[in-house]
Amino acid sequence: EAGVTQSPRYAVLQEGQAVSFWCDPISGHDTLYWYQQPRDQGPQLLVYFRDEAVIDNSQLPSDRFSAVRPKGTNSTLKIQSAKQGDTATYLCASSLTEDTQYFGPGTRLLVL
């Protein structure tokens, strides 16, 4: 069974540029999570979906970040105008309802 896949694995941007991250969850998993992990910190939840519905996006900076999961499978996280403070690893995870979260390898973002 394929795991959670993410792309790209690395991204380097100048401040003000936009970037999108993609996540392909494990087949059949209904719940998908996006976490932000700054250097030397634990992952912090940004948003999560059950199927195509947003369950919690309270920690997503809505002025610059957006996330969608239109068909309840793959998901995209977008940063409209990146800031240096967005430098972090972005982790995607998926799970079946009431079960373990499985993480992808992450996308490492550096904003110069």
Place this chain on the structure above:
Amino acid sequence: GDSVTQKEGLVTLTEGLPVMLNCTYQTIYSNAFLFWYVHYLNESPRLLLKSSTDNKRTEHQGFHATLHKSSSSFHLQKSSAQLSDSALYYCALSRGSNAKLTFGKGTKLSVKS
């Protein structure tokens, strides 16, 4: 809100010595789930242990932890460290087994020969 504290940022051990990584938590939710995730270099973080049962020992791959609700602790232990145990270990909490995870800052375990 919920929080998880891992006081040690780095633990360095000699192979063969016992491992203990500390984790304490705060939540108002009575049925919290506690997790240990392990993150090896160049791999994805993966679940090592989880528990929601008070005072019950949970074991996997030589590691064990016991959830103590009276002291809000879920320390990770292993009787004998191996070089291959070198990794980042994260303690995490959720309000249900499939609710959002609140992570600690992580403890880097470095095992030397």
